[in-house]
Amino acid sequence: MKITKTSCDLSSCLLCKNSVAGWLPLIDANxxxxxxxxxxxxxxxGSLVAGVYFVYKGTVKIHKAWSPQKELILSFARKGDMxxxxxxxxxxxxxxxxxxxxxxxxxxxxxxxxELSLQSSHPLTYALMRFYANxxxxxxxxxxxxxxxxxxxRVAETLLMLHHKFGADExxxxxxxxxxxxxxxxxxxxxxxxxxxxxxxxxxxxxxxTDESLILLDAEKLATLTHTDP
Amino acid sequence: MKITKTSCDLSSCLLCKNSVAGWLPLIDANxxxxxxxxxxxxxxxGSLVAGVYFVYKGTVKIHKAWSPQKELILSFARKGDMxxxxxxxxxxxxxxxxxxxxxxxxxxxxxxxxELSLQSSHPLTYALMRFYANxxxxxxxxxxxxxxxxxxxRVAETLLMLHHKFGADExxxxxxxxxxxxxxxxxxxxxxxxxxxxxxxxxxxxxxxTDESLILLDAEKLATLTHTDP
DNA sequence: AATTAACTATGATATAAATCATATTATTCG
DNA sequence: CGAATAATATGATTTATATCATAGTTAATT
Numbered sequence: 001m002k003i004t005k006t007s008c009d010l011s012s013c014l015l016c017k018n019s020v021a022g023w024l025p026l027i028d029a030n031x032x033x034x035x036x037x038x039x040x041x042x043x044x045x046g047s048l049v050a051g052v053y054f055v056y057k058g059t060v061k062i063h064k065a066w067s068p069q070k071e072l073i074l075s076f077a078r079k080g081d082m083x084x085x086x087x088x089x090x091x092x093x094x095x096x097x098x099x100x101x102x103x104x105x106x107x108x109x110x111x112x113x114x115e116l117s118l119q120s121s122h123p124l125t126y127a128l129m130r131f132y133a134n135x136x137x138x139x140x141x142x143x144x145x146x147x148x149x150x151x152x153x154r155v156a157e158t159l160l161m162l163h164h165k166f167g168a169d170e171x172x173x174x175x176x177x178x179x180x181x182x183x184x185x186x187x188x189x190x191x192x193x194x195x196x197x198x199x200x201x202x203x204x205x206x207x208x209x210t211d212e213s214l215i216l217l218d219a220e221k222l223a224t225l226t227h228t229d230p
Numbered sequence: 231m232k233i234t235k236t237s238c239d240l241s242s243c244l245l246c247k248n249s250v251a252g253w254l255p256l257i258d259a260n261x262x263x264x265x266x267x268x269x270x271x272x273x274x275x276g277s278l279v280a281g282v283y284f285v286y287k288g289t290v291k292i293h294k295a296w297s298p299q300k301e302l303i304l305s306f307a308r309k310g311d312m313x314x315x316x317x318x319x320x321x322x323x324x325x326x327x328x329x330x331x332x333x334x335x336x337x338x339x340x341x342x343x344x345e346l347s348l349q350s351s352h353p354l355t356y357a358l359m360r361f362y363a364n365x366x367x368x369x370x371x372x373x374x375x376x377x378x379x380x381x382x383x384r385v386a387e388t389l390l391m392l393h394h395k396f397g398a399d400e401x402x403x404x405x406x407x408x409x410x411x412x413x414x415x416x417x418x419x420x421x422x423x424x425x426x427x428x429x430x431x432x433x434x435x436x437x438x439x440t441d442e443s444l445i446l447l448d449a450e451k452l453a454t455l456t457h458t459d460p
Numbered sequence: 461a462a463t464t465a466a467c468t469a470t471g472a473t474a475t476a477a478a479t480c481a482t483a484t485t486a487t488t489c490g
Numbered sequence: 491c492g493a494a495t496a497a498t499a500t501g502a503t504t505t506a507t508a509t510c511a512t513a514g515t516t517a518a519t520t
Contacts, residue, residue, distance in 0.1 A: 064370065066378035067458045074370055086370070089363040095371065118356065125355045126348065132362035134319040139369040140294065140304055141325060146376040147418035148296035151507070179467060188377035190508060195469070228297045381477065409497060423477055425499070 001042075004035040006056065006105055012080045013054040014131060015109060015117060018124040023117065030113040035105045042083070042098040042106070049087035049094055051110040055079055058104030061182065064096050073186040074139075076101075076165060076178075085128075087111075101178065149226070151189045155197040156225040158187040159207065163216050173213035231272075234265045236286070236335055242310045243284040244361060245339060245347060248354040253347065260343040265335045272313070272328040272336070279317035279324055281340040285309055288334030291412065294326050303416040304369075306331075306395060306408075315358070317341075331408065379456070381419045385427040386455040388417040389437065393446050403443040 010016045010024050019027060033056070036042055042053065045065060060077040074096060077083045083098050083106075109117075118125045145154055159174075162183070166176040184194035198214075201207045206222050208215040216222060240246045240254050249257060263286070266272055272283065275295060290307040304326060307313045313328050313336075339347075348355050375384055389404075392413070396406040414424035428444075431437045436452050438445040446452060 064374040065458075066374060070378050072374045072377045074373065086363065086367055089360060089367050091364075091367065095367050118359075119352075122349075122352045122355060125352060125359055129348075129355055129359040129362060130319060132359060132366055133316065134321075136362055136366045136369060137316055137319050137321065137325050139366060139373060140316070143304065143369060143373050143376060144294040144296060144302045146373060147302045148300050181467065191468085192470085192509085193507060196507095199470095228295075411497070420478060421498085422479085422500085426477095429500095 001034055001036050001040060004033045004105060006033050006035070008033075008054075008056050008107055013107065014082050014127060015052075015054065015114070015124065018127040019117060019121055023121070026113075027109070027117070030109060032108045032110075033105060034108050035103070036100040038100055038102050040100045040104075042100060042104070043094055044097040045094055047094055049084070049092050049111055051108055052082055052084040052087070052114050053098075053106045053108050055081045055083065056105040056107055059101040059176070059178075060098050060104055060106075061101050062096050062098050063185065071185055072188055073182065076186075078165070082131075085131075088128075101182065145226075146188050151187070151193055152197050152200065153225045154187045154189065155194060155201070156206075156222040158183055159201075159214065159216060160219065160222055160226070161186075162214075163219070168215075171210070172215040173210055174216070175213070177212065231264055231266050231270060234263050234335060236263050236265070238263075238284075238286050238337055243337065244312050244357060245282075245284065245344070245354065248357040249347060249351055253351070256343075257339070257347070260339060262338045262340075263335060264338050265333065266330040268330055268332050270330045270334075272330060272334070273324055274327040275324055277324055279314070279322050279341055281338055282312055282314040282317075282344050283328075283336040283338050285311045285313065286335040286337055289331040289406070289408075290328050290334055290336075291331050292326050292328050293415065301415055302418055303412065306416075308395070312361075315361075318358075331412065375456075376418050381417070381423055382427050382430065383455045384417045384419065385424060385431070386436075386452040388413055389431075389444065389446060390449065390452055390456070391416075392444075393449070398445075401440070402445040402447075403440055404446070405443070407442065 010027060016024065016027060034053075036058075042060065043050070055077045056079060058078075060083060061073050062075045062077060062083060063071045063073045065071045077098075084094075086096055087094050118128065145157060149157070162176055162178070163174050166174050168174050180194055180198070181191045184191040187194060189197075198207065198209070201222070202209060204221075206216070206218045208217055240257060246254065246257060264283075266288075272290065273280070285307045286309060288308075290313060291303050292305045292307060292313060293301045293303045295301045307328075314324075316326055317324050348358065375387060379387070392406055392408070393404050396404050398404050410424055410428070411421045414421040417424060428437065428439070431452070432439060434451075436446070436448045438447055
């Protein structure tokens, strides 16, 4: 990790978007741009909360370890996304780890200033509340999927999420370069199984593999796999 | 469901606790006490959000269906707990179902008034934000458990949660009367497997079954099952 | 450029947990 | 109160998915 002089335009993060213009200079004075190299841990489960971060460049995985060899990826964060916010609960101990998946630049805002911002801006607090409400809905949907949906459905769900989150280029390739292992850790399965499921989906003509990425040929049908059919 | 004249003391729910005294009469004017019989559905997945509810009496399960025969219980709500709050995200469609597990009395607050309360009270918005933050942490922990922990660990986790949520009487019996099927649906397994796991835990002397409930004989050791041990 | 380390690819095997089957016992309710 | 419905209890069987094993490829790092 190192401090960098890159700086954002104070306009794209949740904090800036929900602060009045007069507050921006204060934000500017209280933020710190940090950069992390690929694979570097940004913060880790069990450590104390320092503040919140906004992703400026790169991709971050938010994950929870189980055994040293196993983890579940909870989400991916990209430009504009906030991370570290899970720390605003009662517990001052971080429940998750954040790791850079490529070279990442972040804007860090220490907790005291963030709390001050919350106290001084009702719209910000309200926006954060809504943000959490959405995150909770999403988390609970995934809870059900992990408990009751089969792996193939979760793989389909993962691909659809990636397509939605990262977008696709002109050829339809999902604009990400995540490894299969990483995708598997999001889907909540092993990479061997993930790989087999990709093969099945390929055989069924729902996806296509390219050198660099994946193309969803039939998002409709993929979505079907993520629904119950009794 | 029917409207009832029972009324609470306007002091125990998140809304009342975070409103100034002057607001309480307004709450009083805008709430409605409702009662539901055992097994009655309070609101269901896919329907439109009407407002939030505070449990006054009884136990409610918050669940998400998969196939008609399968569901995951996300949480149990008891006196003082708020339900329906998952609806405050961007989506106006409820993502979950709430069902009465016994006879339940609720205090209902319609969405417009609840939103008005949020707008007029920063502390309330802040409290709700923190509430969500905690719920999210909890949900994500369970996500990992469902994905990576074995069933026995999840059963142990379920028992510890029940003990914590419902408390225990002088004999150590957990003060709830949930069926095994319900507990299994919370643990994310079938009731047959849940039953087998209870047998194992009994054989290991960690729990004891009574006619009416369960006693945790060794909470320490149960907790061990919920941690990684490589 | 060479060496290590990480990721992909597949088949074979093992196993945890779901499903199926069938009694038995409670509980609800007309 | 007695019929019907739901919950418990257990064994047998199946199946989805993880684990193990082994190679081949690509990507990092010195």
